[in-house]
Amino acid sequence: MIATLxxxxxxxxxxxxxxxxxxxxxxxxxxxxxxxxxxxVARVTAGLTAPLSGRIRVGERxxxxxxxxxxxxxxxxxxxxxxxxxxxxxxxxxxxxxxxRVHAVAHDWLATxxxxxxxxxxxxxxxxxxxxxxRFRAALAxxxxxxxxxxxxxxxxTAGGTDRLTELLPRVAPPDSAGVAALVCSADxxxxxxxxxxxxxxxxxxxxxxxx
Numbered sequence: 488m489i490a491t492l493x494x495x496x497x498x499x500x501x502x503x504x505x506x507x508x509x510x511x512x513x514x515x516x517x518x519x520x521x522x523x524x525x526x527x528v529a530r531v532t533a534g535l536t537a538p539l540s541g542r543i544r545v546g547e548r549x550x551x552x553x554x555x556x557x558x559x560x561x562x563x564x565x566x567x568x569x570x571x572x573x574x575x576x577x578x579x580x581x582x583x584x585x586x587x588r589v590h591a592v593a594h595d596w597l598a599t600x601x602x603x604x605x606x607x608x609x610x611x612x613x614x615x616x617x618x619x620x621x622r623f624r625a626a627l628a629x630x631x632x633x634x635x636x637x638x639x640x641x642x643x644x645t646a647g648g649t650d651r652l653t654e655l656l657p658r659v660a661p662p663d664s665a666g667v668a669a670l671v672c673s674a675d676x677x678x679x680x681x682x683x684x685x686x687x688x689x690x691x692x693x694x695x696x697x698x699x
Contacts, residue, residue, distance in 0.1 A: 492532070492560075492637045492668040497541030499527040504689040505541060512636070513666025515656055517679040520688035522643075525672035526565060528688070529641040532670060533562035545636055558637075561630030561667075565643040567622040569614040575625045576601075576610040582632035596662070600628045603658035624655065631659035635667060642673040653681045 491512060496505040503524055510516045518525060530536040532543055534555035543551045543558075550558040561582070569578045579597065601607055604624045614622055630638055638659070640652070652671065660666040673679055 491544075491546060492670055493542075493544040494528075494532065495542045495544065497528070497531065497543065498539045499531050499536070500524055501539070502690050506686065506688055508670075508686050510637075510668040510670055510684075512664065512668050513657075513660070514684065515653065515669040515671060515682050517676070517682040517685040518670060518672045518688065519676050519679070519685055520672060520674065521690070522674045524688055524690075525674055526641050529562065529564075529639045529670070529672045532637075532639045533560050534558050535562070556633075559633075559635050560637045560639055561633055561635035563623075563626045563630045563638065563640040565641040567614070567626035569622060569625055569629075571614055574611050574613055575606060575617070575621075578614070578625055579606075579628045579632055582629035596634060597632060599662075600631050600659060604628050604655065620651070627655060627659060631661075631667075634661045636661075636664075638667045638669045640669065640671045642671060642675075642678050652679075 492510040494506050494508050496507055498505050506528065508516060518528060520528065527536060531538045534553065538551070542549055545559055570581065573581065579601065583597070601610065604627060606621070606624055606628060609617060609621050609625065617625065638656070656669050657666060671679060671682060676685065679685065
């Protein structure tokens, strides 16, 4: 079965219209929304906040009520949110904690992600010494370390270092998979690069829908 992300009638704020979308494995979809709403959609999808209504599915599984470690969703917060007291390597390894699925292949997959995202020279550095692009790639590697079926990426209003996003996403596909289904949330369509499939969240009017 090809894993997909599905949001069915999802609402995270009283003023917004429900969002329904489907992202296939190996595809990316952009969600264009005001910053507060886009960030909340990302957090709800990742399991950090409960929705007001609607369901979240990964493949055939309804994950709406599951905790983050059981969703198979990797999350890249706005601004990367790397732990400042940890090196890049330790930040990436943090993404594997409490994820039993990755224990058997953790070391090999970690090395693969680090190589694919060109992070080798930065492994011993702390986040404040990184460029914007390196911080973003480190956060992407941390999210990919748990072998997710879905990636949710929240781009800040003044995103830096994300211009290679569509090039980087295929590099973090788990081994022997059809690719990761990626949902990229942003308030600025200009930051979304070459992601052609887009959904705009409406505060009033008809529900936002889309497919990838």
